[in-house]
Amino acid sequence: MVNATSTDSLYSSFPVPAGTSVGAAMRELELPNKGPDAVVCVRDLTGALKDLAHVPDTDEEFTPVAASSEAGRSVIRHSCAHVLAQAVQVEFPGTNLGIGPAVENGFYYDFQVAEPFTPEDLKTLERRMKKIIKSGQRFQRRVYESVEAAAEELKNEPFKLELVQDKSSVDPDSDEATEVGAGELTAYDNLNPRTNEVEWSDLCRGPHLPTTRYIPAFALTRSSASYWRGDQANADLQRIYGTAWESKEALEDYQHMLAEAEKRDHRRLGTELDLFSFPDEIGSGFPVFHPNGGIIRNEMEEHSRRRHIEAGYSFVNTPHITKGDLFQKSGHLDFYADGMFPPMQLDAEHDEEGNVTKPGQDYYAKPMNCPMHNLIFGSRGRSYRELPLRLFEFGTVYRYEKSGVIHGLTRARGFTQDDAHIYCTEDQLEQELTTVLDFVISLLKDYGLDDFYLELSTRDPKKSVGSDEIWERSTDILQRVADSSGLSLVPDPEGAAFYGPKISVQARDAIGRTWQMSTVQLDFNLPDRFNLEYTASDGTKQRPIMIHRALFGSIERFFGVLLEHYAGAFPVWLAPHQVVGIPVAENFAPHLVELTTELRKRGIRAEVDTSDDRMQKKIRNHTTGKVPFMLLAGARDVEANAVSFRFLDGTQVNGVPVAEAVELISAWVAERINVQPSEVAIEQRR
Template sequence: MTNVDPRQAEVPAPFTVPAGTAVGAAMRELELPNKGPEAIVCVKDAEGELKDLSHVPDAEAEFTPVPAYTEDGRSVIRHSCAHVLAQAVQLEFPGTKLGIGPAIDNGFYYDFQVAEPFTPEDLKAIEKRMKKIIKSGQRFERRVYASTEAAAEELADEPFKLELVRDKGNVDPDSDEATEVGAGDLTAYDNINPRTNEIEWSDLCRGPHIPTTRYIPAFTLTRSSAAYWRGDQDNAGLQRIYGTAWEDKEKLEEYQTMLAEAEKRDHRRLGTELDLFSFPDEIGSGLPVFHPNGAIVRLEMEEHSRRRHLEAGYSFVNTPHATKADLFEKSGHLGFYKEGMFPPLQLDAEYDDDGNETKPGQDYYLKPMNCPMHNLIFDSRGRSYRELPLRLFEFGTVYRYEKSGVVHGLTRARGFTQDDAHIYCTEDQLEEELTTVLEFIISLLKDYGLDDFYLELSTRDPKKSVGSEEIWETSTEILERVATNSGLDLVPDPEGAAFYGPKISVQAKDAIGRTWQMSTVQLDFNLPERFDLEYTAPDGSKKQPIMIHRALFGSIERFFAVLLEHYAGAFPAWLAPQQVMGIPVAEDFAPHLEGVVAELRKRGVRADVDVSDDRMQKKIRNHTTGKIPFMLLAGGRDVEADAVSFRFLDGTQINGVPVAEAVDLIADWVGERINEQPSEEAIAARR
């Protein structure tokens, strides 16, 4: 298996293609691979646009080969596999109407209008048909329609495709539908039988695609679900089939293994099993409540973060959950994020005795962001350059209206608490402050046991931004320099920035190799201008501060979910809800353990004794399932020797440890915030 990390892979060098020559023909003399993970599946032009290997440039041009193992290569393989899926479905279920079929993260899907929902047996039959199509080696050939009328005539029996043709030019280029239509020429891709050269199947599509179906070495269908045309429940109901495709079978198997492990670690399931949190219907979708076990974990997370922020020179603030609409008009959030905000509350209207309105009410909004309120704190009095950098920090709860289909446990909630900081500094302080912030973020994430990172640089979206091009260029250059100097890998995220400035995102890998976006650092020259923020410079003049937005966890709820899945529910002892459980061999030995527990509690350790009627072995099983890191056993010999026996989650055990030593070992392990689980080997090394 070729385990090539797309962030570190050496992509083949660009090459020149003469005018009128197909890219694939020009590439042959380079002897680049056409099989395996390194196979070249398409190319990228000078503007970064992906092209088929059959593409013929009008003038001499330079192209960069795109191997199968890269994210771009995988995306093209997956979109091509979606076409094979659609072809197979129409062969298995004649009369099926086609929706759209884009590549998505780690896979693809295709939407269909069918008489009955797909069954698991249907998926098996469709997958079998797909394998036959792939084995036949059909070619993907691009074809340009002479006109929209010609396309409409050809697609007259495909109502959803016909709608896309008629709407051409009104489709958002970033939407899934753009995969079908796109900009420029209206095109189709034909699947050509390699023996007869006849068209086997066609689809409206802008491409690009792999040369032949044989470039799909490994795929599987994963599930089906209900869907709606263009995501609107008022539109026709469809059936969606999901699948995944990779550059080789081993990579597919690796992904399937990861999915199986991820299912075991799903934070929603673990949240119920470990009694950590829930989402009561009576409260509403996306609004979690934390139970005592979960609240303890959350408290420990917050307390450690709070200590570290105080050490780093941050000042704590607190702001309300709701505000007048004017504040978000001023900040620009209502203009850019109104659809993601909860509807306004109409308040403060006044009426006379007859019920006539004498003073109109005002709109109040639940806050989706903390930054406008932090700006008001900065602006509450005059500021001197001597106060800068001023680092304001808040555990601020915000509310965002996520659609019901997007809400996902703690990772995508409607109400959540950000560990939000806004730093106001001078231009001279900016680069050093950004460097310090990034170092602080990485060190704090490592405190919680995450240690594999890379950075992502999000740049301006011209359609959703404020401020001059010059300010954006300056901001982006500074962030890129700071990110590069960190020594971490840096990957681009074109047009992914917020409306007010570019950002760096810290991407962290968990225990099973999944990447999570964690902290963000955003540079902002715009909000200080919108709020007329200023400080007094050494020469007495008034100057505008530069603002840095910084969320470390992103949200406490989401970070909780990430850690829960990273540790598969077995939190490190310092975070664990219950750190120690005493398990007497018989009821008579419980008082001995209660004395040990009392000493542990004096040292700040969360400890208890299981005095239930269950047998000892069942208690051990229960507390192992409950992920309690330290289990202390006591029988007759232990009582006589004033000792306890350690039992650990991995099944190992240490017998006859003196009570005083056991208390010190546990208290020190917790106090040092060690992130590995205690075990016989680890504890023995500390004795």
């Protein structure tokens, strides 16, 4: 993606005397106000972002925030959202404003308008926004004297008025908090640089750029329907999405990535390559894999099974549904019920008159495998000699994702996790976590992903169980393991599951996008809830420590990620059709049949195209179908007992003896080489 700084620590902190604006104190530092490294705001010692116009009441230290940092981009994008809203109210008078936060890679703003926005409307708005940006309007923070004063000013903006009136109940982590925040109730005025008159205002907590000229590059991307506060029972709104960056080059890089991502969209490739589908008759979010996709999935699973056997895992299987009491015991019904499918009432008994003689029980489709694995551990007495015990399952789970977030294979309602739960002693814990993380990284590399960083998710006080001491201890252990891995570590405050902190492996794909892959979660709590025990070497009963670990996350999601990473051209060992023979004329087909028969004996997926199509059309068809090895045979090849190799990049190697061709292809598959074969690669191996 974009080669830019991911943190805002380009510059050292500097002192600001009480009563002096941050911008004024910073002038003598001669820091840039243009370009990707331009300072767009500052961060105080608590981590809060402040405008450059901020004036502290006491002497303080501040750190400049660069435009190219994530925090700097967020300020650029939120400021650009204000410019968008101003443009909309200029071009479409009478429009009511919703909210306009910065989001990942961009921003959006919600509006109540008479008619939906059209593509032409977006072009008009872009032109208006460019005029506003060029005029250099100044963003100025203003504090309302009271909630009543804000309500009076915003009486013609019903959605803003509702936020003001509900200020105390707005979730500080929601997008709405962008508008009202905590503490003071504030607005930002856009001031005309010549007259200092207010051109436009918006309820907002900030911070913002000094002026609109600090927005160097933006684009509006699309519009869609939305609902006030995300609730379909509320007012219908129109949402406009956009993106903004610290430079035109960064914007162009991002737009190129989007275009490439669209070409690689796994839903489109899944249809084109006949890999999977989502039949309406089954329901939203439930994929079915076709023969081609089934081959890839099976290869993925089989390789994973082999590696898990080598690493000392034991294979288990558990049912798809269970009594609700199990998830009450695990805590999932307390913390995860919204993500579960509704219960089924089963096992009720009735008399002849229909009266209930035995009440039914709630059964749930399982969203997690861990409670059932705990039951396996607790099914008999365990000795310390059995630990660490590593239980592994390809377990299918079901989660009730809202229809708006379902996205092909990467966000489904039914999927299969490569789920493992490890039970170990406290003495074994740190080494086991290190071993698990090494195993995860090496297995991801097997599939061709090799650019990683780690994310450490810590406790959410509102959604967690267990003592502070347990959480601090387990978080410290994960921190040490992550630090010793040598990979970059990024904090994810309050992102942990309710039962313990986690490390997640973030992998970058071929076009620079980041995907959360494997997760390793430490759990001191579920063993307590399930009263799990083992007999220690001194004969005492001890509580095991539990590690939750999913490598793919889900097979479906991992499939989708690999499909986009490889743009449909899977490595030969995963490809559903590894070799296709293409005869120059029909009478040369037997030569290729003999060769492909030998390949199939070696477990290679090989076939001969005996259709009536001309050779060049066959080559086009199988190139589109992403077949890595195309073997051509004409009169000279038959005479020399050879074939010609044709590759997806259009290169070719002619006159390869049949025996050598079989060995080259067999070795390429056996070695699980993740790059596509080509003329250069094959010649290097001959």
